[in-house]
Amino acid sequence: MLAHLGLYRRLVLAQVRSQLRYRASFVMDVLAVMVTSGAEFAAVGLVFASFDRVGGWRLGEVAFLYGLVELSFGLMDLVFGGFDPDFMGAAVRRGELDKLLLRPAPLALQVFGSEFQLRRLGKVLVGTLIFALAVSLAGIDWTPAKVLYLPLVVLGMIMFFGGLFVIGGTITFWTVESVQAMNVLTYGGLTLMSYPMTVYTASLRRLFTYVVPAAFLNYYPALYFLGRPDPFGLPGFAPFLAPLVGAFTLAAAFVFWRFGLRHYGSTGT
């Protein structure tokens, strides 16, 4: 296990080194990511220029949702980049997966170590800034429990989105075309989780509560942090499901991954 972590560290460091070798282009990449990410949030801010509240939430509260999911997704993208269906699809077609399978290290570990893009920190940075803004605007009543729970929420979201990446990446073993449907779910989920559930229609809300349990990852934890009542009357433990939902999604995703690998072994590319 320790040896595996050591190998992961080496694989990641090697990529970081090569990314930093072209410093100017790296800086440009990071800036581009930050500008895109920042501009998207600026559009949200503009809405609040004419409306005081959106779905009953103030700017600081929406920023809390927005910043938290943005920074979690950025971290996920950094760590799970190798599973990103768009990357994995291309890798499978180029026979990169065969290359990894020919090496005596766990495959998932090698995939984790195959696409560590430091520029994704741009998104993390913007997310963190938005989150900091939210904390200063929303006037959160911090308790030790809240401080301890916050990283678990981030972890939950990393595992959830990571699971979606793993599932999408696995689908590329069968078909590269159908992956777009998975991307709609992943990036749609990301956008959806950036706003309070109260802005959505009842059917959409139910879909993202009971079918794809995205609401438990960001919205319900936010209610807890912001001290807002739950308008939908779910049990009091609803805000604390985030790590569980994340862990479950990721575990299920890796079961599917194993299944996909078996299929890959029988068909190749």
Added chain:
Amino acid sequence: MIEVEHLSKHFTLRAPTGGGGALRSFLSRERRVVRAVDDLSFRVGAGEIVGYLGPNGAGKSTTIKMLTGLLVPTSGDLRVDGVVPWRARRTYVARIGAVFGQRTTLWWDLPVIESLELLGHVYRVPPGRLRSNLREFGELLGLGEFLHTPVRALSLGQRMRADLCAALLHDPHLLFLDEPTIGLDVVAKERIREFVRRVNRERGTTVLLTTHDLADVQKLCRRVMIIDHGRLLYDGDLGALQDRFGGERRLVVDLAEAADVEVEGARVVERDGPRVTLAFRREDVSASDLIRRVTERHAVRDLSVLEPDIEGTVREIYEKNLLGA
């Protein structure tokens, strides 16, 4: 070392039923089975270099993918040192090396040396062993001049050399080469052949090699296997193959002065002033006997023996499926 018995790999394709595109072909019940490898049996012993030949689509790469544990056979038995490759992937691949000529195993953006060192860690090669292997292979393959160049900036020949080194860093006793000389110039090819020969001779590494360049086979392999449509057409000695199908060897004689040459076991096929070309078969007469017979009767200025053209031989086998498949 390699034991293959009745090995088959069939791919099922949904046959496109003309028009209608992807959805239609997805829905169509019609399926086509490609027998990429079909009832293949052979053994390879330790220390051999075996040439694995066949026209495009014959099933060579599919065989190698099964032998390296990447593909699971549809049926049949496949063992390497008693191990079933795909069942024990990680322990198995630690003991083999593989180069797929069309791809690289190295990190595109890293300098060659960093890629190689990283692979050393992936394979857990002891540092001392890694260093001595790097030194030895680096020298034999002439990696020195581009060790610090990123892989993406290498020429094809340089990349192939680096890949060969990468495949051998962990001292595998079995090496699979799938078209290792593809796209290379004559000098680069020769260098790679020399290297493979040396590794085989000095380390006893068993080599299974596919290629479309018959010079590779001629220079490296005693034994060849020829496959087409997934079936083995020939497995045996390269020389015997040439005798059996390639027919005759030639003896070119430069006589001191023009004369009629008549010797037992050979016939004249060409006459050009003092130069006479004789054709003969290995089973009728050996080259040395023939030369003795010629020199007994004639004053000879120069002699040379030409082996039959393997290229033609193999082409004939591909075209006619001579072995009656």
